[in-house]
Amino acid sequence: MTQNAMNFADAPVGAFELLAQDGAARLGRLKTAHGVVNTPIFMPVGTVGSVKAVAPDDLAALGAEIILGNTYHLYLRPGDELVQRRGGLHNFAAWPRPILTDSGGFQVFSLEGLRKITEEGVEFRSHLDGSKHLFTPEKVISIQRNLNSDIMMVLDECVPFGAAYDYTAKSLELTTRWALRAREAYPRGAGQNLLFAITQGGFHKDLRSESVAQLREHDFDGFAIGGLSVGESKEIMYDLLAHTAPLLPAHKPRYLMGVGTPLDIVTGIGMGVDMFDCVLPTRNARNGTLYTSLGKVNIKRKEYAEDDSPLDPNCNCYTCRTFSRAYLRHLFTAQEILSYRLNSLHNLTYFLDLVRGARKAIAEGRFAEFQAGVEALYA
RNA sequence: GGUGGGGUUCCCGAGUGGCCAAAGGGAACAGACUGUAAAUCUGUCGUCUUACGACUUCGGUGGUUCAAAUCCACCCCCCACCA
Numbered sequence: 001m002t003q004n005a006m007n008f009a010d011a012p013v014g015a016f017e018l019l020a021q022d023g024a025a026r027l028g029r030l031k032t033a034h035g036v037v038n039t040p041i042f043m044p045v046g047t048v049g050s051v052k053a054v055a056p057d058d059l060a061a062l063g064a065e066i067i068l069g070n071t072y073h074l075y076l077r078p079g080d081e082l083v084q085r086r087g088g089l090h091n092f093a094a095w096p097r098p099i100l101t102d103s104g105g106f107q108v109f110s111l112e113g114l115r116k117i118t119e120e121g122v123e124f125r126s127h128l129d130g131s132k133h134l135f136t137p138e139k140v141i142s143i144q145r146n147l148n149s150d151i152m153m154v155l156d157e158c159v160p161f162g163a164a165y166d167y168t169a170k171s172l173e174l175t176t177r178w179a180l181r182a183r184e185a186y187p188r189g190a191g192q193n194l195l196f197a198i199t200q201g202g203f204h205k206d207l208r209s210e211s212v213a214q215l216r217e218h219d220f221d222g223f224a225i226g227g228l229s230v231g232e233s234k235e236i237m238y239d240l241l242a243h244t245a246p247l248l249p250a251h252k253p254r255y256l257m258g259v260g261t262p263l264d265i266v267t268g269i270g271m272g273v274d275m276f277d278c279v280l281p282t283r284n285a286r287n288g289t290l291y292t293s294l295g296k297v298n299i300k301r302k303e304y305a306e307d308d309s310p311l312d313p314n315c316n317c318y319t320c321r322t323f324s325r326a327y328l329r330h331l332f333t334a335q336e337i338l339s340y341r342l343n344s345l346h347n348l349t350y351f352l353d354l355v356r357g358a359r360k361a362i363a364e365g366r367f368a369e370f371q372a373g374v375e376a377l378y379a
Numbered sequence: 380g381g382u383g384g385g386g387u388u389c390c391c392g393a394g395u396g397g398c399c400a401a402a403g404g405g406a407a408c409a410g411a412c413u414g415u416a417a418a419u420c421u422g423u424c425g426u427c428u429u430a431c432g433a434c435u436u437c438g439g440u441g442g443u444u445c446a447a448a449u450c451c452a453c454c455c456c457c458c459a460c461c462a
Contacts, residue, residue, distance in 0.1 A: 047415050068414075106414040114416085127416040158414075198414090229413045258414035279415045286418045287411085302408070340418055 008036070013192050014221045016253050022367040024246070024272040027359055030222075030253050032098040032150035033192035034090060037066050039253060039274035040362075042265060042355045043100060044348055045282060048073045049083075049093045052282050053340040054348065056095045062317070062348050063356070065097060066150070068277050071143050072104035072135070076126050080146035088148030100277070101149035103140045105198060105226065106258065109158035117157060119174070137181040141195075145186070149193060153224065154182040156198040161231040168202035169210075175200045175226075176214040183218060194221035196255060202227060203236060205243045212247040222253035225273070229259050238267055245271040262291055262354055263378040266371050269358050281351045285343035288332050291350040295377050297325075299343070304329040317349035318342075 008017055013033050020027040028039040044051045044059065047070040051059055069089055074080055086092040089099055108115060114125040121136035137155045144152040156175040159168050179197045186195055197220040201208035215223065225244055228237050248254045255275035256268045265276050288300045292312035307325040319342040331339035361370035
């Protein structure tokens with residue numbers, strides 16, 4: 001193991017090593033320019049260069065290994081060139097550990113009505129001031145290079161749940177062409193930033209297969225599954241995930257984008273996914289829903305008004321060590337700023353503990369049991 | 380003591396004869412949130428287990444009217460200014 005670790009220290013950026021496997025679940029590590037990421041991993045989302053309500057030193061203390069930023073948001077404000085002049089996003093945001101940036105592909109989906117898709121790219125209308133901007137696969141690489149993210153994502157089209165078969169088929173081909181243009185704009189060896197491709201295919205297994213087939217032979221550092229959790233049922237999502245995950249190259253990291261709930265994450269790990277990101281722990285923290293070892297807790301409920309017990313007796317985070325449910329409910333009800341911070345600290349701890357627990361379970365060959373435990377709580 | 384203004388459902392506050400169980404906001408209670416246009420959004424919010432329904436409400440009492448939170452009379456309270 002020590003020998004192994006030594007070898008990995010010398011491994012080039014982009015190296016991905018599988019250390020153990022338990023069923024389809026994988027334990028691994030990925031080397032980036034700003035450090036090693038242990039997988040399976042959950043990546044807190046910091047869209048505009050900040051994990052909302054949580055400072056970098058807190059994140060580090062929580063054991064966050066890698067966070068997300070967003071190309072679209074940072075390009076609009078403060079501008080990727082401004083960030084570049086300040087030494088890149090790591091320096092600008094005082095986060096020395098790895099950063100993955102989303103390409104703006106999700107905004108193709110979420111800003112429907114404010115964008116127009118063509119072969120060349122996506123024309124966006126800024127949600128901030130209405131100004132027009134063109135995102136091409138090449139432009140998006142350039143922005144992410146300016147941000148200097150450790151893992152860059154290719155521009156893709158994320159199609160909505162109800163999308164027609166023909167549209168989805170054409171869209172997946174476009175996403176492939178865009179991915180190849182991105183790779184061409186940033187050839188291997190041109191820098192230390194990794195580049196991940198994104199598979200699409202909507203809600204048809206044959207299209208999912210086709211998308212993977214078109215991308216998997218190309219030279220990307222990792223492969224993502226995009227376009228899931230966009231309004232479909234869990235059954236449908238898990239069915240497609242079970243179909244798609246095994247098709248991805250085994251020797252590269254697999255990233256399920258934008259997912260998910262504790263149950264989704266554990267299910268994904270069980271199907272061989274290595275990386276996850278989701279706004280859920282931080283957004284729900286700000287909206288009063290907290291994840292605990294006892295299940296979901298909606299902290300604003302009246303029943304907690306005089307509950308002096310900790311939020312989660314099995315959690316060792318600052319929030320749970322220090323405050324009562326009654327106080328947390330009070331802070332939330334009073335809309336105190338501290339509420340957002342304490343709730344976010346806890347939820348992120350829960351999600352990070354979840355993947356740490358999963359890694360341990362895989363290493364010890366008892367992942368199925370671990371998964372069953374989470375299912376009992378959150379299914 | 381005089382003049383003017385006012386008392387509306389938990390709070391603030393619209394409503395001046397029927398379309399009013401009564402706008403809107405707040406509070407309260409509950410729910411949603413999945414590559415963040417989200418410290419956001421939705422629902423309930425007089426009582427009757429559900430309501431197309433029934434019943435009780437708009438300071439008090441009495442009256443006018445087919446019909447009153449809305450009109451009239453008297454009474455009670457509050458506010459402003461003047462004495």
